[in-house]
Amino acid sequence: MTFRYKVLISALGSVILFTILLFFTPVNDRTFINVLSIIGFLLSLLGILIAYFQILSIKTISDETNKKIGQSIELNNKIFTLSDLSRKAAMVDEIMGYLRDNKIDMCILRMKDLKIIINNLRNQEKYHALVSRKQFKGVFDNFNLDLYNFQTAHLGSSINKATVIKHLEDLSTLFLSVEIKLKTHNYDT
DSSP: OOHHHHHHHHHHHHHHHHHHHHHHSOGGGOOHHHHHHHHHHHHHHHHHHHHHHHHHHHHHHHHHHHHHHHHHHHHHHHHHHHHHHHHHHHHHHHHHHHHHTTOHHHHHHHHHHHHHHHHHHHTOHHHHTTSOHHHHHHHHHHHHHHHHHHHHHTTTOOOOHHHHHHHHHHHHHHHHHHHHHHHHTOOOO
């Protein structure tokens, strides 16, 4: 029901109430001042009803606004998450490039940066619906082991670059699959 109809119904109710009050008032009490008092009472009552309807209207608008704000925040978070995942996948590709070019020091630095990002990612609940903990743990453990091997490689141990590249490709694939799931809302695969 629109605001105009509510006011119309309230005004009609006030007229009916005025007629009833005037009808039940004894004839000798129907003075001009008493009639004005009844009209003032009814107008006050009408004002209270209009204020009540306005408050209800504002509440409805506020609820709709909060709903739209929630949807907007959710969309912004999704866009941020997608760009964040693309950045992580690009970082993995950058690390693989350094590894192929034998720039081990740069590779270690970028892997340390990525490790911090992955640790933060592991603690975010929104990703747990997209990737099983077991799958994430396996990829993360391989990544940590590769980082450790790189750091100790300066001490004379050898590095199997093919295995490290495979682990990095697994990590990149994980990021990209999560990104695709977010884009398509397909959380089942």
